[in-house]
Amino acid sequence: MTDLLKIEWLKIKKYPAFWWMLGIVTLTYPGINLMFFNVYDNITKGKEMANNLAKMLLGNPFAFPETFHTVAYFSSFFVLLPAILVIMLITNEYQYRTHRQNIIDGWSRYQFIGSKLIDVAIISFIVTLVFIAVAVGFGIYADQLSWNRWAEQLQYIPLFFLQTFAQLSIAFLLGYLVKKAFIALGIFLFYYLIIENILVGLLKLKQIPIGRFLPFEMSDGILVAPAFVGKFGDKAKEGYELALTLVYQQVLGTIILTALIWFICFKVHQRKNLA
């Protein structure tokens, strides 16, 4: 395990796309949250009655302990960035034919896929660290009076990690099966941004309640929208509370789907010709 980790680090540490991705994530995660924070700040900072009402209604979603929930939710929109890196890391192995060389040099086929699982875990972990830093930063900045509540919603850290790992695993599966970086990226983006949203919309329209079991929806359901979303009327409250009750099912479903993805990769790799 540590050997695989060490070897993958040798491959990654001088890969420019890795540092580019890390740089972009480090900018976009605070960026998107700062954008929403500014919106919130603009709405609530005035002395008017409306400003005070908004403040009462919304609370402070960027203060402790809500910051972990809010930042996790907004940051999760950008899973595309690490997904690009994950796809590049596996398709590079095909392009350079190092997926064969690693086996020739003495890895088992299980070790090869295991090393890629480690890649996805490392990237998810790094992205989670960035998320934690951003959430803590906002928590400290947004409201000093709630610093003492910093530990109340730490469950969003493992939930964010799980969602990221699950969605990056889907990206890995695509890269693994398609082998060509641009085709895999195209399929990933097209499905993630368009196809699944259309399917969710259609299923809602036809009142078939299985939309939340679609691959990305499954893990999207882990991080429900921030609590203030449930404060805009009874219907919103009902929807928010329902989403919260379904989190456990979504977590379970995500774990099963992710395990299935890796099981498929391990099994396929064990049997296939490495052309």
Add this chain to the structure above:
Amino acid sequence: MHAVLKIDGISKAYGSIQALKNVSLEIPKGSVFGILGPNGSGKTTLMSIVLDILKADSGSYSWFNEPNHPAERKKIGTLLETPNFYHYLSAVDNLNITHAISGRGSAAAIDEVLEIVKLTERKKSKFSAYSLGMKQRLAIGAALLGNPEILLLDEPTNGLDPVGIAEIRELIIRLAQKGITIIIASHLLDEIEKICSHVAILKKGHLLTTGTVDEVLSNEDIIELSAANLSGLKKCIQDLGGFSSIKALENRIQVFYPFGTANMEALNQHCFNNGITLNLLLHKKKSLETKFFELTND
């Protein structure tokens, strides 16, 4: 002599194309074993199967008489088809990965092999910046890393200039003298003949022959003769008999005898007794190239 690799009845098909048909052979420890065959004969497929890159449809193989295990491959330095390295990494970084996976070599050994393959000056350059010949030399360096027990080289001189080819040939001879088993596939029959102790010849997935180079080449004696009276010489040889065939060339004849039956003294005496004075009498060894074409031509 122990076999380091035993291949037993391996077959492999790509759809309707049968790439290997029931191939069995043994590679003795310490041999320099040439695997020959025209394009598409199954050489690389066979090598890929014994390295677990391809899965055989049937048959089996074992390295070092042990059950198949990835650890066995760590003892083998391999160059299969193309140099496969991370393009964005330098020679040293790539060899660090080879070392980390295979456990062969060390930081000092990496410098050593880079010196052997003459890449020391460019050891920090990215692989993507290398010429074809430099990439090939790096792949040979990776195969040599940590003095493996076996070297498996598929067309090792691809992309090398004549000096590079000669250097690799000398290197292989030096390594063979140290007792390293070398398995080599090449189209350069002249090179193979110079360095190999054993050969196997494949054609369309069939193993045509295998054994020591002398065994494979020496299945008949070839005697080349010439005299001023060529027609008289030919008749004289025919009268003596014992040969399998006679071939008339421009200014000499070649007589083929079953292996070990040609008697040059008796031939000379017989010709002289019949009034033919020989101006050429030569026991010729068949070249590997001749044998190869004989076996592989339809």
